[in-house]
Every structure is written in C-alpha cells, then in structure tokens.
Amino acid sequence: MITTINPATGEPIAEYETLDENGIDSKLEAATRAYRDWRRSPVQDRIDLLTRLGDLYESRSEELAVLAVTEMGKPITQARGEVKKCASLFHHFAKVGPAMLESEFWDLSDGGRAEGRWLPQGPVLAVMPWNFPYWQVVRFLAPTILAGNVGVLKHASLVQGVAHKIEELVLEAGGPEGLFQNLCVPSDPIGDVIADPRIVAATLTGSEGAGSAVAQQAGKHLKKVVLELGGSDPFIVMPSADIDQAVEDAVFARIQNNGQSCICGKRTIVHRDIHDAFAEKFIAALKDVKLGDPMEDDTQLGPLSSEGQRDTVLEQIENARQEGCTLLFGGEKLDRDGAWMTAGLLTDVPLASETGTDEIFGPVGQLYKADDIEEAITIANAIPFGLGSAVWTNDDDEREIFADRIEAGMTTFNAVNGSKIEAPFGGIKKSGFGRELSHHGLHEFMNLKTLVYPAEGNPQ
Numbered sequence: 001m002i003t004t005i006n007p008a009t010g011e012p013i014a015e016y017e018t019l020d021e022n023g024i025d026s027k028l029e030a031a032t033r034a035y036r037d038w039r040r041s042p043v044q045d046r047i048d049l050l051t052r053l054g055d056l057y058e059s060r061s062e063e064l065a066v067l068a069v070t071e072m073g074k075p076i077t078q079a080r081g082e083v084k085k086c087a088s089l090f091h092h093f094a095k096v097g098p099a100m101l102e103s104e105f106w107d108l109s110d111g112g113r114a115e116g117r118w119l120p121q122g123p124v125l126a127v128m129p130w131n132f133p134y135w136q137v138v139r140f141l142a143p144t145i146l147a148g149n150v151g152v153l154k155h156a157s158l159v160q161g162v163a164h165k166i167e168e169l170v171l172e173a174g175g176p177e178g179l180f181q182n183l184c185v186p187s188d189p190i191g192d193v194i195a196d197p198r199i200v201a202a203t204l205t206g207s208e209g210a211g212s213a214v215a216q217q218a219g220k221h222l223k224k225v226v227l228e229l230g231g232s233d234p235f236i237v238m239p240s241a242d243i244d245q246a247v248e249d250a251v252f253a254r255i256q257n258n259g260q261s262c263i264c265g266k267r268t269i270v271h272r273d274i275h276d277a278f279a280e281k282f283i284a285a286l287k288d289v290k291l292g293d294p295m296e297d298d299t300q301l302g303p304l305s306s307e308g309q310r311d312t313v314l315e316q317i318e319n320a321r322q323e324g325c326t327l328l329f330g331g332e333k334l335d336r337d338g339a340w341m342t343a344g345l346l347t348d349v350p351l352a353s354e355t356g357t358d359e360i361f362g363p364v365g366q367l368y369k370a371d372d373i374e375e376a377i378t379i380a381n382a383i384p385f386g387l388g389s390a391v392w393t394n395d396d397d398e399r400e401i402f403a404d405r406i407e408a409g410m411t412t413f414n415a416v417n418g419s420k421i422e423a424p425f426g427g428i429k430k431s432g433f434g435r436e437l438s439h440h441g442l443h444e445f446m447n448l449k450t451l452v453y454p455a456e457g458n459p460q
Contacts, residue, residue: 001016001017001018002016002018002157002160002186003015003016004016004160004161005158006071006073006338007073007302007304007306007307007338007339008073008293010337010338010339013070013071014161016161016164017184018184019183019185024183024192024193027152027183028193028196028198028199030178031151031198032122032123032198033178034178035123038120038148038150039119039120039149040148043098046097049145049175050090050093050097050145050146051094053090053169053173054087054088054090054094055087056172057086057090057138057169060169061084061087064083064162064165065079066295068082068133068159069294069295069302071133071159071162073258073294073302073303073304073305074257074258074260075258075301075302076297076299077299078257085421086134086135086138089139092421093146097146100118100146100439100442101442104116108452110454111455113453113455114450114452115451115453116449117451118443118446118447119447119449120148120149120446121200121201122198122199123152123200124140124144124149124150124199124200124445125152125190125194126153126154126202127202128154128204129205129206130158130159130305131257131262132261133159138166139419139425140203140436141166141180143441143445144445145175145179146442147442149446150180152181153166153183154190154193160182166180167180167182194214194217194218195220195221199223200223200445201223201225202214202223202224203225203228203434203444203445204227204228205229206229207230208230210229224444224445225434226426226433226435226436227432227434228262228426228431228432228436229262230361230387230430230431231386231388231427232267232358232360232383232385233263233264233265233266233267233389233408234265234269234376234379234380235250235265235267235269235392236270236376236389236391236392237250237268237269237274237392238271239271239273240394241392241394242392242394242414243278244281246278246392246414247281247282247285249390249392249415250268250282250365251289252416253265253266254266254343254363254364254365255289255301255343255363258301258303258362259343259362259363259364260305260309260362262388262431263387263388263410264417264418265390265417266359266366267365267366267379267380268365268367268368269369269376269379270368270369271372271376272370272372275369282345283328283329286343287330289363291340303339304339304340304341305339307339309339310339310341310362313331314341316364317331317346317360317364319354319355320349323350323353324350324353325348325353326347326348327346328344328345328347330343331343331346341363342363343363343365344365345366345367346364346367347367347368349368351378351379351382359385373398373401377402380406381405384429384430385429385431386407386409386427386431387408387427387432388409388427389406389410390411390415391406391411391412391414392414393413394414407428408428409428409431410425422438423437423438424436424438424441425437425438425441
C-alpha cells in the first residue's frame with residue numbers, strides 16, 4: 001500500500017493498492033497487446049489523440065493543478081503553469097509531429113537509393129520523479145504516442161494521485177487500453193521490469209543513484225536508456241547585465257518549485273565589479289520571499305515535497321557549516337506540521353567541498369564572487385553535473401565564450417533556464433545522457449530503419 005501525504009499539513013491524502021508480481025505481469029501483457037495495434041495506427045489517429053489530450057489538460061487545468069499542490073506542495077500558480085505547459089506540448093507534437101516522422105533519403109554511389117524510415121519499437125518504461133509530476137511524464141508521453149510506441153510509468157510514490165490521473169486522461173481522450181499505464185509499485189521491482197523482454201527501453205528522470213541503477217540494469221540487458229539526472233546549475237552575472245532583472249530572476253531560479261528543480265540556478269556566480277551591489281539586493285529579495293499556503297496565489301515558497309526531503313536539505317546545511325561555509329541567513333526548519341523550511345543562502349563555499357560539488361534540492365542557494373570571466377567559467381564547471389546554466393551578459397563576445405565553454409546541455413542568456421517545448425533538452429557528465437523534446441527526443445526510442453533500393457537494372 002502506498003499512502004500519499006500532504007506536505008503542507010503532514011496529513012494523509014489517499015491510499016493506493018500496490019501491484020504484486022501478477023499485477024505487474026498483467027500490465028506488461030496489456031502493453032504488449034496495445035503495441036501490436038498502436039504501431040500500425042495511422043499517424044492522423046495519433047495526432048488526434050494528442051490534440052484531445054491537449055484540450056483535456058487545458059479544460060481540466062485547475063483540477064490538475066490543485067492535485068499537484070496537494071501531493072507535493074508547489075505553489076498553485078506554478079502548478080497551473082506546469083499543466084499549461086503540458087497542454088502546449090501535446091498540441092505542439094500534434095502540429096509538427098508528422099514532419100518529424102518523415103523519411104530521409106540518400107543517393108548511393110552505385111546509383112541506388114536509400115531511405116531512412118522512423119519506426120516504433122515497443123513498450124518503453126518511464127521512471128519519473130515527484131517535482132514536476134505532470135511535465136516529466138508528459139514530455140515522455142507525447143512523443144511516445146506520436147512514435148507509435150506505448151508507455152509504462154513508474155511514478156514517484158509521493159504523487160500516485162497524479163500518476164493515476166494521467167492514465168485516466170489518456171483513456172478519457174480515447175487512447176486504447178494499455179497504451180499508457182501506471183505501475184503503482186515501490187522501487188524494488190523496477191529492475192525486473194527493465195529486464196522483462198516485453199520492455200524495449202527505459203527513461204528516467206531522477207537522482208544520480210537511481211540513474212546509475214537503471215543504466216546498469218538496462219546495459220546488462222542491452223536496452224537503450226535516456227537519463228535526465230541532477231544538476232547544480234550556475235547562474236552567472238556579468239557587469240553588462242541588468243542587475244535588477246538578474247536579481248529578480250536569480251531569486252525565482254532558487255525558489256522555483258520550492259527549490260526543487262534540477263535545471264534552475266543553484267550557484268549564483270557574480271563578477272567582482274558588481275558583486276556587492278548584486279549581493280545586497282539578492283539577499284534582501286531572498287529574505288522577502290513570501291512563504292505560505294501553496295494554494296494561495298501570492299505564495300512564492302511552499303513546503304518541500306516531504307519531511308524527509310526537508311530533513312535532507314537541513315543535513316546538507318549542517319554539513320556545509322562543518323566544511324567552513326557561511327550560512328548568511330535562513331535555511332531553518334519551521335515549527336509547524338508539514339515539510340516547511342525557510343529560504344537560505346550559503347557563501348564561502350570551497351569548490352572542491354561536498355557542498356560545492358553536490359546538489360541541494362531545496363530553497364538554499366550559494367553565492368560566489370568571480371574576478372573575471374575565466375574564474376566564472378572555472379566555478380561554473382567545477383561540479384560533476386552538466387544539466388543547465390544561465391548567463392547574464394549583454395556583451396556578444398562574452399556570450400560566445402560562455403556558449404562554447406560552459407559544460408552543460410543547455411545555456412540560457414538573460415533569463416531563467418528551463419526546458420522549451422520546441423528544443424532538445426538533456427545533460428552531460430553526471431546529469432545524464434540522451435535528449436528529450438523536439439525530434440531528437442522523439443527519435444530516441446524509434447528504429448531508424450535503412451531501406452536500400454538498387455539502381456534500375458541492378459541484380460536484386
């Protein structure tokens with residue numbers, strides 16, 4: 001049995017019956033049956049389903065947003081934005097999807113011609129986290145539907161209500177039975193699910209440890225895997241930047257989703273010429289963040305996803321102190337029911353320390369001073385992760401240097417870093433490998449089959 005807990009109150013929400021071995025087998029068999037038909041479905045049928053799903057997410061947006069807030073605590077305005085982004089992605093793939101599935105052609109040196117045709121492969125397992133409970137799943141689900149594959153979801157236990165709701169919406173939109181199913185299970189059986197010959201590939205968004213475990217099991221059974229793991233993204237501010245706007249975005253980057261976002265700035269790196277002016281405004285703005293009921297529209301910071309997650313962040317803060325870091329303010333547990341803590345800021349963080357190289361998944365930032373662009377890049381790259389990054393500069397030459405030398409899967413200029421529905425998304429180093437979104441994400445789990453047609457008159 002899995003029990004979901006409201007992190008704002010600490011009270012139970014609902015209980016969900018977990019699947020036993022027979023239940024898992026039934027789900028995988030249903031996925032196999034669904035794939036036999038769905039792989040042959042006309043592309044237009046897939047497009048129509050994506051369109052209906054986008055419409056459903058739009059019309060049910062408030063209901064879906066409230067469920068996410070209740071289960072994992074994100075501010076309601078951000079939950080609404082997440083649901084809206086999901087609707088946009090369904091509609092985007094419905095609009096541009098057919099072009100992504102078109103064949104490629106090559107003229108051969110012997111006079112023949114070759115065609116590269118994109119074909120589905122089968123049921124794909126998705127292991128997804130709680131922090132963006134709809135978006136992480138939908139950015140897998142939409143291309144899965146378009147490709148002609150089918151999906152099996154192992155969602156985080158904290159958000160089982162969301163997991164069940166996503167499955168319900170696929171059926172409500174007219175998706176066939178077995179096209180997309182939720183496996184309500186703890187983590188233990190997932191290795192066996194990956195090993196099952198009915199699963200052709202796996203994708204995971206989550207921690208480095210979870211990614212390593214999934215990759216090992218997938219490698220053992222020669223199955224492709226896409227991993228989007230942690231990040232400790234740099235947020236770099238150079239002298240030519242609009243400091244006031246950079247401060248506003250730096251605060252949001254650190255408290256977005258209650259500080260629980262892989263791709264938002266966790267390490268703010270500021271050029272020495274503007275460091276003191278920036279720091280004064282940044283500290284004041286972080287202290288002024290409105291913490292409160294995540295259901296209220298003006299709340300900027302709600303509870304963390306669970307008391308366990310909150311306690312992990314508090315332990316990281318204490319470890320930072322032991323390593324010689326300075327906690328300028330905040331980072332404290334609140335004396336109330338639920339998973340509450342205040343925003344905080346660390347300075348004097350040694351680059352080679354555990355604090356300097358690890359990810360703090362909560363509303364606690366780190367502030368660094370860089371003497372020049374070289375030191376800013378050194379600090380930015382001094383971590384084992386390489387997911388996203390944000391750079392504030394209006395100097396074109398600096399942009400080119402940062403674009404080439406920051407070690408990350410994505411760099412955003414003069415804005416908060418985040419995934420875009422039209423562009424590929426993913427990381428390097430210990431932030432994982434593979435890409436989601438765009439045609440790159442669609443093709444990750446498709447078979448690029450080469451068909452060779454000989455020149456007229458060649459022997460067959």
